[in-house]
Amino acid sequence: MAEQVSSRRSTILLAGTAFSAAALSTTGDLIFNVFGSGVTAKVVSVGATVVTGGIVAYQAVRARQEESVRTVTSGFTRRHELPRVEPLVGREALVDGLLTLLRDVPPPTGGSLPVDVTESQAKIVVVYGAAGVGKTILALTAAHRAQDAYPDGQLYVNLQGDGDMPKTSSEALEHLLLSLDVARDDLPADVDGRAARLRSLTNDQRLLIVLDNAHSTEQVRPLLPVGAGCSVLITSRKPLTAGATARQPVLVSLPDESEALDVLAHYAGRERITADPAVALQITRFCGRLPLALRIVGSKLAQRPDLSLSDMQERLENESLLMRELVYDGESLQACLMLTYRDLVESTRTTLGLIASLPAGRLTDWHFARVATTPGASIAACDELIEVSLMEAQGGDEAGAGYRLHDLVRVFAAEGYELLPPEERRPHEARLVKGYRDAVVHLAAQRAPELAAEVSAADIGDLGRSSAADWVSAEQDRLRWAIGRARSLDMHAEAAEIGEALSYFLDDINLPAGSADWWFDAPPSETRPRVLAGLRRARASAAVAEGSPDTALTLLLHNEPDDSATPAVRARDEMVVARAYAAKRDFHEALDHMTAAADQLRAADDVWHVLNSLEKLGEFQRWRGNPELAERSQREALRLAEGGDLRARARLRRTLAETLGYLRRPEEAAPLLEAAVHDFRVLNDRRWKVPASTPSARSTACSAGVRTPGSVTTGPRRSSGRWANATGSVASPTPGSASWPAWDASTRPPTRPEPR
Numbered sequence: 001m002a003e004q005v006s007s008r009r010s011t012i013l014l015a016g017t018a019f020s021a022a023a024l025s026t027t028g029d030l031i032f033n034v035f036g037s038g039v040t041a042k043v044v045s046v047g048a049t050v051v052t053g054g055i056v057a058y059q060a061v062r063a064r065q066e067e068s069v070r071t072v073t074s075g076f077t078r079r080h081e082l083p084r085v086e087p088l089v090g091r092e093a094l095v096d097g098l099l100t101l102l103r104d105v106p107p108p109t110g111g112s113l114p115v116d117v118t119e120s121q122a123k124i125v126v127v128y129g130a131a132g133v134g135k136t137i138l139a140l141t142a143a144h145r146a147q148d149a150y151p152d153g154q155l156y157v158n159l160q161g162d163g164d165m166p167k168t169s170s171e172a173l174e175h176l177l178l179s180l181d182v183a184r185d186d187l188p189a190d191v192d193g194r195a196a197r198l199r200s201l202t203n204d205q206r207l208l209i210v211l212d213n214a215h216s217t218e219q220v221r222p223l224l225p226v227g228a229g230c231s232v233l234i235t236s237r238k239p240l241t242a243g244a245t246a247r248q249p250v251l252v253s254l255p256d257e258s259e260a261l262d263v264l265a266h267y268a269g270r271e272r273i274t275a276d277p278a279v280a281l282q283i284t285r286f287c288g289r290l291p292l293a294l295r296i297v298g299s300k301l302a303q304r305p306d307l308s309l310s311d312m313q314e315r316l317e318n319e320s321l322l323m324r325e326l327v328y329d330g331e332s333l334q335a336c337l338m339l340t341y342r343d344l345v346e347s348t349r350t351t352l353g354l355i356a357s358l359p360a361g362r363l364t365d366w367h368f369a370r371v372a373t374t375p376g377a378s379i380a381a382c383d384e385l386i387e388v389s390l391m392e393a394q395g396g397d398e399a400g401a402g403y404r405l406h407d408l409v410r411v412f413a414a415e416g417y418e419l420l421p422p423e424e425r426r427p428h429e430a431r432l433v434k435g436y437r438d439a440v441v442h443l444a445a446q447r448a449p450e451l452a453a454e455v456s457a458a459d460i461g462d463l464g465r466s467s468a469a470d471w472v473s474a475e476q477d478r479l480r481w482a483i484g485r486a487r488s489l490d491m492h493a494e495a496a497e498i499g500e501a502l503s504y505f506l507d508d509i510n511l512p513a514g515s516a517d518w519w520f521d522a523p524p525s526e527t528r529p530r531v532l533a534g535l536r537r538a539r540a541s542a543a544v545a546e547g548s549p550d551t552a553l554t555l556l557l558h559n560e561p562d563d564s565a566t567p568a569v570r571a572r573d574e575m576v577v578a579r580a581y582a583a584k585r586d587f588h589e590a591l592d593h594m595t596a597a598a599d600q601l602r603a604a605d606d607v608w609h610v611l612n613s614l615e616k617l618g619e620f621q622r623w624r625g626n627p628e629l630a631e632r633s634q635r636e637a638l639r640l641a642e643g644g645d646l647r648a649r650a651r652l653r654r655t656l657a658e659t660l661g662y663l664r665r666p667e668e669a670a671p672l673l674e675a676a677v678h679d680f681r682v683l684n685d686r687r688w689k690v691p692a693s694t695p696s697a698r699s700t701a702c703s704a705g706v707r708t709p710g711s712v713t714t715g716p717r718r719s720s721g722r723w724a725n726a727t728g729s730v731a732s733p734t735p736g737s738a739s740w741p742a743w744d745a746s747t748r749p750p751t752r753p754e755p756r
Contacts, residue, residue, distance in 0.1 A: 079153025079179060082210065085140040089266045090259030094252065098142035098233070101125050101247065103149045108204045108229035121228035128239045129252030130389035130406065131162070131336045132292030135235040136212055138252055143210050143233055150208040150231070155179050157223070161215030161236060162339045169222040173198060176209070176223065195222040203227040210235075217241050237340060237389045254406075255291065260284040263291055267298025272309065279309040286316035287326075288407045292336060296328045303328075319411050326408075337412045340388050347372065348381040352390065353417025354428050356410040359477035363391075363403040366461050370435030371428055402464075429485055435461070436475075436482035437494040437501075443468035444501035447608040450530065450566075451501065469508040469647045470683065476502075476509040483519065492523040500531045503538035504608075506545075508647065516542030529564045533573070540576050549580035556580075568609070571600035575613050582620065591620045598633075611640040615652055618659065627662045634659055650679035 088095060105123065129135050143154055157175050159167045173194035177187055180201050188194045206229035214220050214236040224232055234240060239249040255263065264284055265273040273280045287293035297316070301307060315325050326333040341349065351371050355363060365382065372378035382403065385391035390413075392404045405413075417425070438455045445451040446468050463471055472479070479498060486495035499520045502509065511519060520538040522531070540552035556573045578593035598613040614637035622630035634656040641649040654676040660669035 079155060079207075080147070081156040081179060082140060082143050082147075082154050083156060085137055085144065087266070088134075088137050088141040090255050090262040091134065091138055091252075094138055094250070095142050095145070098125065098127070098138070098250065099146055102142060102146040102208065102231055102233065105149050105206060105231060106228045108206060108227050122225045123231040123247070124224060124234070125231065125247050126234045126236060126240050126249040127252055128236045128249050128389065130290075130392075130409075131237060131340055132290050132333060133252050133254065133389075134291040135237075135252050137291075139210060139212065139233050139235045143208060146208065150206050152205040152207045152229075154208040154210065156210045156212065158212045159214045159219060161213040161219065162336075163213075166213075166215040166219060169219055170194060172211070172219075172223050177201070191222050198223070199226050202230050205229060207231075208233065214238075214240060238387050254289045257281060257284060257289065260287070260289040260291075260294060263294040264298045267295055268301035272301065276309045279313055282313050283309060283316060286313065286322075290333075290406065290408055292331070293326050293333055293408060296326050296331055296333065300328050322408070322411050323415060333408060334412060337390075337409065340390060341413070341416065344384060344388070344390075345380070347377050348384045349413075349416070350420070350424070350428060351377075351381040352385060352413045353420070354425070354432065356405060356413035357417050359481055360405075360407065360410060361478065362394075362474060363405065364401070364462075364464055366435075366439075366463055369461050370432050373431075426489065430489055430491065433482050433486045433489065433491055433494055436479055437486075437498050439463060440472060440475075440479060440498055440501040443471060444504045447504040448534075449606075450568075454497070467645050467647070469505060469645050472502070472505045473508045480519070487523075492525055496522055496526045496531050496535065499538065500534035503534045503541070506538060506541050507651075511542060511545075513546060516546075530569070533565060533569050537573055537576055540573075540580070544576065544580050544583050547583070549583040552576060552580040566604070567600050568604035568606045571597045571604065571606070571613075572609055574600065575609065575616065578620070579616065587620060587624055591617070591624060594620055607640055611637040611648065611652070614640075615655060619655060622659050622662060627659050630659045631656065631663065646679055647683055650676045650683070653679070 101123065102125070106121070109121070127135050127139050140156075143156075147154060155176055157167070157172050159172060170191045173191065174187060176198055177194060178184065180198075182197065182201070188197055202225040205225075205227060207225065207227075209223070209225065209230070209232045211220055211223060211232060211234045214234050216238070217240045220234060220240060239251070254260075261273060261277070261280060261284055264280060264287075283297060284294060287297055297312060301309070301312060316322060323334040344352070351368060354371050355367060358367075365378070368378040368382055369375060372381055382391070386393050386403075390405075390409050392406070394402045394404055438459045439461075441451050441455050442457070442460045443463075445454070466474070479502060483495045483498050486492070486498070499522075503520065516539050520535040520542070522535045526532060526535075536555055540555040543549070543551040543555070556577055574593050574597035578590045578597060581587075581593060582590035594613060594617045598610065598617050601610045601613055614633045618630040618633035618637065621627070621633060634652060638649070638652040638656055641652050653672045657669040657673040657676065660666075660672070
């Protein structure tokens with residue numbers, strides 16, 4: 001535009017000069033005839049010539065100005081190029097943030113142009129996010145609302161970065177220059193020339209350019225103006241840098257649940273949503289709160305009044321049909337995701353597919369390193385998935401940094417992975433199975449030292465900052481996957497070793513009822529005594545927890561003795577035998593077996609099992625009417641747990657607090673119980689937190705005057721020689737009480753234990 005204005009000024013000056021010369025030649029005869037031939041005649045002749053030429057020049061200037069006004073006015077009409085956009089629902093905070101950026105526009109300086117684009121004074125804003133999250137609607141809504149800040153117009157280019165053939169920078173520049181009244185014949189041939197012309201034309205303009213669906217920084221950089229009055233709003237699936245002058249990219253994250261419901265209601269009809277908000281909320285969760293999925297589902301509901309929200313929920317529950325369900329009127333979530341997925345490097349696609357095939361949960365660098373063939377490939381896969389917004393990086397916490405796959409991305413990628421030939425999947429799956437075997441055996445060695453020789457520390461990789469119990473608890477569903485996949489790959493030894501290692505974490509995982517035989521099944525080829533002993537002990541422990549103590553005793557007492565078993569292994573079996581007798585309410589046998597187990601484990605210096613045997617021994621001693629001995633056993637166990645596993649320490653604090661409550665020492669019990677509740681909350685362990693914080697546990701402490709979180713201290717009173725709560729019932733949890741963890745079924749006392 002500046003070049004055009006300069007050209008027009010030159011034309012006007014030349015026109016003025018030409019018209020003056022013409023006036024001198026055409027009016028000289030008339031002037032000389034009137035005024036004669038003297039000096040006066042010469043002066044008047046010159047003055048008249050200037051005046052006449054000036055009038056003619058003035059008329060030419062006015063004509064040119066009027067033509068310029070007509071041209072610019074028509075240009076304004078053409079330059080409002082923003083396409084119409086659907087109403088934006090539930091993202092007002094994001095729009096307001098963009099408007100704040102876009103309306104803060106300084107006036108153009110009209111000065112000389114910088115050579116380097118990075119010295120630009122133009123405002124560059126990048127909006128990025130996952131496919132289907134609503135970036136384009138958000139950007140266009142903000143651009144429409146900010147029109148008043150850009151009187152010279154708003155230009156729009158779809159760069160088609162999510163399509164088969166993204167626009168080249170040259171093609172996009174052609175569109176922009178034509179919009180700015182450059183004749184097609186005057187377009188420079190090369191990208192650099194077109195970029196320079198764009199910068200020149202926009203230097204003294206207040207112009208907003210929207211670059212939608214950008215593919216890369218290289219595609220965008222030549223399209224950027226440099227004038228202070230210009231702004232560029234870019235949408236992309238990647239957080240493009242777009243030059244050194246760009247602001248921090250704006251992430252378009254998923255809407256919250258309330259906003260997601262608003263989106264669903266906008267398309268499905270608010271009356272249908274308000275009529276059944278609970279089911280509607282479930283639908284938004286199955287859609288992962290992704291606006292594109294919500295729009296598709298809402299539109300289908302609007303088109304099908306006969307389809308209830310419950311019917312739609314049932315359709316979405318089936319993951320195998322989910323991608324087929326999210327298609328409507330030319331819009332398809334699968335097609336939308338495919339545009340990004342197909343551009344991934346092949347190794348990244350395979351890695352993503354296998355990771356997505358695992359049970360859902362937190363992901364870390366460890367998972368990617370176990371799938372990828374090299375450390376470099378692992379890092380590259382993570383970087384690429386985050387860059388294109390198929391995966392989200394999560395900040396570090398107690399377990400370290402991690403990643404999250406959106407549920408719909410997980411379903412989509414898993415479907416694609418299943419289409420690969422089995423021979424392509426096998427090596428990756430075998431690597432991951434071995435990775436799980438190495439990791440869980442390595443962690444189990446902290447509790448069973450003899451396992452340390454089974455795996456090299458160099459093979460483990462970085463498991464993060466979580467404790468052994470936390471890692472196994474978080475990965476239990478995937479460990480089950482690893483066992484099943486190992487068997488399908490004929491890796492029976494690895495499947496057995498995973499089961500053996502898991503036998504040392506039964507207090508930390510949740511086994512579905514009746515599943516122990518599958519988890520801890522030993523293949524016919526398994527002959528190693530250590531592995532067989534671990535699997536047998538695990539099945540016995542599961543039998544006790546499921547209320548079948550006789551099955552446990554049969555497994556551990558009525559089989560042929562293993563002469564090769566170490567004293568520590570026999571003592572571990574003895575612990576389970578004691579729990580089985582406790583479940584049968586034979587507390588005399590239970591106490592004898594647990595006492596013998598504790599002594600043998602001390603002699604074997606098996607620290608982890610010593611503290612566990614002492615914990616149970618303390619409970620048995622308390623039930624037998626010896627809380628003083630129980631306190632001694634539990635304090636010794638707590639000393640062994642200090643500095644070790646947080647879950648075990650919290651559990652021991654809770655049981656010791658209960659014993660101190662029986663001993664009427666509330667001032668010592670209260671801080672222990674409060675610390676236990678805090679630790680279970682930190683661990684996000686609902687199963688163990690409940691026993692320490694429910695009324696059942698609080699009543700135990702209250703009966704001895706212990707103030708616990710949420711409790712009211714009441715004075716103790718006698719009831720049949722036992723300290724009872726305010727209702728008169730015995731304060732101990734009773735069999736079947738919800739306050740007992742699943743794996744403590746073996747140690748649930750009767751309501752009134754018999755004195756020894």
